[in-house]
Amino acid sequence: MGKTVRWGVVATGGIAAKFAEELRAVDGAEVVAVASRTEASARAFADRLGIPRAYGEWSALVADPDVDVVYVATPHHAHRKAAGLALEAGKAVLCEKALTLNAGEAEELVALARDRGLFLMEAMWMYCNPLVLRLAELVRDGAIGEVRTVQADFGLAGPFAPDHRLRDPAVGGGALLDLGVYPVSFAQLLLGEPDTVQAHALLSPEGVDLNTGILLGWSSGASALLSCSVVAATPMTASVTGSAGRIDLPHGFFFPDRFTLRRDGREPEEFVLDGDADRQSLRPEAEEVMRCLRAGLTESPLVPLDGSLAVMRTLDAIRDRVGVRYPQERATRA
Numbered sequence: 139m140g141k142t143v144r145w146g147v148v149a150t151g152g153i154a155a156k157f158a159e160e161l162r163a164v165d166g167a168e169v170v171a172v173a174s175r176t177e178a179s180a181r182a183f184a185d186r187l188g189i190p191r192a193y194g195e196w197s198a199l200v201a202d203p204d205v206d207v208v209y210v211a212t213p214h215h216a217h218r219k220a221a222g223l224a225l226e227a228g229k230a231v232l233c234e235k236a237l238t239l240n241a242g243e244a245e246e247l248v249a250l251a252r253d254r255g256l257f258l259m260e261a262m263w264m265y266c267n268p269l270v271l272r273l274a275e276l277v278r279d280g281a282i283g284e285v286r287t288v289q290a291d292f293g294l295a296g297p298f299a300p301d302h303r304l305r306d307p308a309v310g311g312g313a314l315l316d317l318g319v320y321p322v323s324f325a326q327l328l329l330g331e332p333d334t335v336q337a338h339a340l341l342s343p344e345g346v347d348l349n350t351g352i353l354l355g356w357s358s359g360a361s362a363l364l365s366c367s368v369v370a371a372t373p374m375t376a377s378v379t380g381s382a383g384r385i386d387l388p389h390g391f392f393f394p395d396r397f398t399l400r401r402d403g404r405e406p407e408e409f410v411l412d413g414d415a416d417r418q419s420l421r422p423e424a425e426e427v428m429r430c431l432r433a434g435l436t437e438s439p440l441v442p443l444d445g446s447l448a449v450m451r452t453l454d455a456i457r458d459r460v461g462v463r464y465p466q467e468r469a470t471r472a
């Protein structure tokens with residue numbers, strides 16, 4: 139085990155609690171502080187999870203000399219601000235997906251981290267899953283020939299109440315940034331940034347995307363057919379088909395514990411996750427951050443910032459096609 143890495147958590151919602159709980163099981167990790175917009179919420183979270191320090195404002199947490207790395211778990215619209223604050227205070231940052239509201243904000247954040255020589259990573263835990271890494275390696279090594287098409291979807295039936303953050307355009311609500319980011323990141327892991335982007339969506343009266351179909355194209359002739367939804371429970375599967383075979387990921391494709399490789403003319407091969415179920419959780423992501431920090435890296439080779447920027451550009455293009463613009467963007471671009 140290397141040097142202890144001391145985490146500070148910003149926000150006290152669902153994923154903040156899950157991540158803080160999982161950190162307790164990671165060797166060499168310690169959650170030393172939590173910050174919330176309110177003192178009471180920070181205190182309740184700290185008491186519940188046995189965290190020593192609770193702050194009622196983000197600036198106090200980022201100024202804490204005992205915090206090595208800040209985990210940002212706010213809604214999307216606040217990622218830029220919270221992560222920026224932490225970087226300006228000289229902290230390393232793991233920021234929830236999607237990295238920011240749009241590509242412009244992501245570029246600012248990445249430039250800030252690179253200028254200061256500080257670690258920044260998008261919490262795209264799918265990229266740290268050992269089986270996703272294995273799949274990408276098989277594809278790179280030509281196990282299915284040249285990739286022709288990727289299919290992936292992530293849809294939840296809800297229903298999400300009108301006041302839920304997923305329905306609120308002001309916080310970057312909608313299916314795309316929360317759920318669509320997984321199929322898009324999956325396709326781009328295998329094919330890189332697309333050359334063409336088409337999309338169709340059902341929008342809510344508030345103007346967020348509820349049900350979105352996406353068609354990405356590459357000049358090689360490859361395509362990806364993706365979807366995300368907060369009004370339909372889709373299979374949540376993925377397939378990658380190449381000129382010489384196919385790989386199928388079952389339900390929960392973004393945290394797989396198995397997949398099937400079908401090489402043309404051969405028996406299907408089953409790949410199953412070794413070891414405990416923790417490998418399927420958020421733990422490999424936390425361990426990757428800690429490995430990078432101990433090695434003095436400012437970027438993770440598993441979740442490179444250029445990849446996150448490319449995903450943000452695709453998400454912007456999709457929103458452009460379907461007519462979703464967050465209120466912050468209307469104010470600045472009008």
Ligand SMILES: NC(=O)c1ccc[n+]([C@@H]2O[C@H](COP(=O)([O-])OP(=O)(O)OC[C@H]3O[C@@H](n4cnc5c(N)ncnc54)[C@H](OP(=O)(O)O)[C@@H]3O)[C@@H](O)[C@H]2O)c1
Nearest residue numbers: 149150151152153154174175211212213214216234235316
């Ligand atoms: N990796 C994953 O598996 C995963 C899963 C779910 C979500 N996520 C991502 O994590 C982020 C948060 O999702 P969540 O499901 O945890 O949401 P959530 O349960 O609604 O929690 C978000 C927290 O952010 C703070 N917050 C709420 N409104 C805010 C505002 N207007 N400005 C600043 N902070 C605000 C609140 O904490 P305080 O009251 O303490 O300030 C709230 O508890 C999103 O980016 C989402 O895409 C990732």
